[in-house]
Amino acid sequence: VSAVAGAHPRTGRDLRLWVRLATATLAWVVLYRLNGPFWNWLLFDVIGLDPAGRVGETIRFFVFDTTKILLLLTAIIFVVTILRSFMSVERTQALLGGRREGVANLAAAGLGVATPFCSCSAVPAFIGFVSAGVPIGVTLSFLISSPLVNEVALVLLYGMFGWQIALLYLMAGLVIATLAGFVLGRMHAERWIEPFVFEMPAGAATGPGLRLTWSMRIEMGRDEVVKIVRKVLPFLLIGIGVGAIIHGWVPESFFARYAGPGNPFAVPLAVLLGIPLYSNAAGVLPMIEALYAKGLGMGTLLAFMMAVVALSLPEMILLRRVLKPRLIAAFVGVVAVGILLVGYLFNAVL
Amino acid sequence: MTTQIRVLGPGCARCQKLYENTTEAIAELGLDAHVEKVDDIGEIVRRGILATPALVVDEELVLAGHVASIPTLREVLSGRS
Numbered sequence: 001v002s003a004v005a006g007a008h009p010r011t012g013r014d015l016r017l018w019v020r021l022a023t024a025t026l027a028w029v030v031l032y033r034l035n036g037p038f039w040n041w042l043l044f045d046v047i048g049l050d051p052a053g054r055v056g057e058t059i060r061f062f063v064f065d066t067t068k069i070l071l072l073l074t075a076i077i078f079v080v081t082i083l084r085s086f087m088s089v090e091r092t093q094a095l096l097g098g099r100r101e102g103v104a105n106l107a108a109a110g111l112g113v114a115t116p117f118c119s120c121s122a123v124p125a126f127i128g129f130v131s132a133g134v135p136i137g138v139t140l141s142f143l144i145s146s147p148l149v150n151e152v153a154l155v156l157l158y159g160m161f162g163w164q165i166a167l168l169y170l171m172a173g174l175v176i177a178t179l180a181g182f183v184l185g186r187m188h189a190e191r192w193i194e195p196f197v198f199e200m201p202a203g204a205a206t207g208p209g210l211r212l213t214w215s216m217r218i219e220m221g222r223d224e225v226v227k228i229v230r231k232v233l234p235f236l237l238i239g240i241g242v243g244a245i246i247h248g249w250v251p252e253s254f255f256a257r258y259a260g261p262g263n264p265f266a267v268p269l270a271v272l273l274g275i276p277l278y279s280n281a282a283g284v285l286p287m288i289e290a291l292y293a294k295g296l297g298m299g300t301l302l303a304f305m306m307a308v309v310a311l312s313l314p315e316m317i318l319l320r321r322v323l324k325p326r327l328i329a330a331f332v333g334v335v336a337v338g339i340l341l342v343g344y345l346f347n348a349v350l
Numbered sequence: 351m352t353t354q355i356r357v358l359g360p361g362c363a364r365c366q367k368l369y370e371n372t373t374e375a376i377a378e379l380g381l382d383a384h385v386e387k388v389d390d391i392g393e394i395v396r397r398g399i400l401a402t403p404a405l406v407v408d409e410e411l412v413l414a415g416h417v418a419s420i421p422t423l424r425e426v427l428s429g430r431s
Contacts, residue, residue, distance in 0.1 A: 085416075088415060089414075116401070116416065117401065118362070118364060120359065120360055120362030120363075120402060121415065124360070128395060129400075200395050216422055219422065223419060321391070
């Protein structure tokens with residue numbers, strides 16, 4: 001790709017782009033390193049707040065977390081968008097076409113994470129997959145993992161709880177998507193698909209598609225960062241605000257007493273609460289961090305977050321155009337059971 | 351000859367954005383083009399498009415699945431007519 005850019009008169013523009021990218025990377029590293037020391041100095045040395053007092057602790061939690069999460073979001077969305085620009089739904093379809101269920105469900109779940117996919121593409125992608133001979137169960141594995149393993153959620157989990165929890169979330173999401181698609185395929189889900197899907201003549205795309213250059217990929221990364229940060233910022237500020245208040249004011253054992261890992265109803269309740277809620281991972285996670293510190297089980301909290309991000313009403317309404325209500329219900333049911341099991345498992349092992 | 355440009359998508363915010371960017375790029379280039387929005391799922395599927403928003407120029411699929419910026423669209427469209 002870079003050879004193409006070199007032979008092109010846009011070399012000057014490309015060079016400027018790379019220089020700006022390097023500068024931005026450097027600035028990012030400096031800001032990330034300074035985040036903790038800077039706020040400690042400003043709040044406790046300059047303003048003179050008490051580091052152990054409630055007000056000081058709450059304000060520090062709010063500003064430190066907001067800065068840290070924004071920095072992490074910026075970096076990861078940028079990198080993920082550039083990596084994803086090498087994948088496409090067409091490539092995924094070609095990889096999955098004609099496969100039999102089983103391993104293909106796992107492959108579909110993995111591709112669901114890697115493929116750039118917006119839920120507004122759910123309907124054309126569904127029809128395209130089915131008409132290319134991708135089994136229904138495999139298609140559903142793809143459609144489940146795509147929202148379930150959310151890159152924003154992954155970043156935030158990493159930033160707040162470390163890579164182990166982020167990895168557990170990723171694995172859990174892949175397992176749920178693989179098994180849920182497999183189970184739905186075994187239930188002969190074809191019965192519950194609107195008949196027009198099978199009659200629709202799907203054509204092959206006419207044209208080579210756009211060759212992406214590196215400058216386009218960098219541009220896409222930058223645009224995606226701006227778009228997502230702008231979208232999640234209000235959720236994030238409210239989430240961190242509520243989190244900061246919980247952090248500073250709710251007594252240590254308050255939640256542990258009512259909804260700790262020992263309470264068997266905590267996980268189902270969390271999933272039931274999460275399904276109708278349609279928020280952003282960025283809005284849910286800061287609250288989760290604070291609730292975890294107050295004794296809620298990690299399994300309960302992950303189950304809640306997964307229910308919020310994976311089962312969304314707008315996507316169900318879109319999918320209703322191709323799936324009969326029975327299948328939508330089965331889809332929600334199977335995914336909810338999967339999340340439930342993950343919740344119990346994590347509460348037991350962590 | 352007038353260039354036929356179609357922006358395909360089921361009517362989501364991203365599709366609207368691509369439509370706006372496309373019209374803007376055409377205006378900046380002063381291109382003789384007709385831009386049309388297509389939200390019929392049947393037609394999107396018939397064209398073999400899996401990811402929306404997609405851009406079709408003179409019956410050829412140019413991009414699918416992402417919202418291109420105005421400068422990128424300007425480059426893509428000017429190379430074509």
